[in-house]
Amino acid sequence: TRTPVSVTVTGAAGQIGYALLFRIASGHLLGADVPVKLRLLEIPQAVKAAEGTAMELDDCAFPLLSGIDIFDDATKAFEGANVALLVGARPRTKGMERGDLLEANGGIFGPQGKAINAGAADDIKVLVVGNPANTNALIAQRNAPDVPAERFTAMTRLDHNRALAQLSKKAGVTVSDIKKMTIWGNHSATQYPDLFHAEIGGRTAAEVVGDQDWLENTFIPTVAKRGAAIIEARGASSAASAASAALDHVNTWVNGTAEGDWTSMAVVSDGSYGVPEGLISSFPVTTRDGEWEIVKGLEIDEFSRGRIDASVNELAEERDAVGKLGLI
């Protein structure tokens, strides 16, 4: 039998945690033949709730789940971790300025980056879900100088999946008929879901849809503001869909993208497409043997250029702000 893979999940007692842990334990993160050991990290006040979730995980009698440990100390929680899902974050509360938000999250993701640096397994792969995800990932990455920078990623897969869903309805095709969807930039309202490189039956999605007004004034804002629409409808933020996207992200990273397709991941820029080197920005990426690669050489028209630049500028501002705060 295979050695279990150690998966650390932060914010385990939160709503995404509740939607995520059961599916990790049932084989949806790494594959139906890979045993997992869960390491849950919570703040002290939420440890009891995490223990309750662990009781339920026990009660599912998942054959792949080989153990659960719960921590309120990051250094211990990341010890030996092969995969880390950084879900717990400080949410924006009323009256909070962006600087305050970045600072509060720096207080979480800085120490977690250090803990990963100190004790995670050599093959550690990190996915940051907690918002502001790209910049939190940047903070963690900069605090983990001994870990290769490409192991730190942030989640735009939910945006990617939302884009697939919206486009499939509009074009009257299934989501599996759509290839090469891309989310560019920041996981925020400035993100750019790109239909000029997405393909349906070998033609670009923009061409298939043939409706620039819909693309600009319905599709892009619907995808970018979907999180707010979910809160409005559900009275709580996206949780099951966010968890599902986190599973997709790691699963694709580990098991590879299909031939003729790619995915969206926020990864450390190498300067491609004019995105400043070092920023953690969403790109079209292919994955193979547990490594990602930015898809190169796509032609970017003027419309897309403007959208990508706007989102990347926001990321650069966030980076400068956390730099001034001494967080990176």
Ligand code: NAI
């Ligand atoms: P939640 O508030 O239900 O749960 C967050 C949990 O994190 C809480 O149990 C809290 O105690 C814990 N936590 C806080 N600080 C922590 C720390 N230092 N260490 C460990 N745990 C800590 O929130 P929910 O709904 O589960 O969302 C989690 C995060 O995911 C939020 O930041 C949210 O904005 C983000 N998110 C990101 C998405 C994306 O597409 N990237 C999509 C949806 C949500």
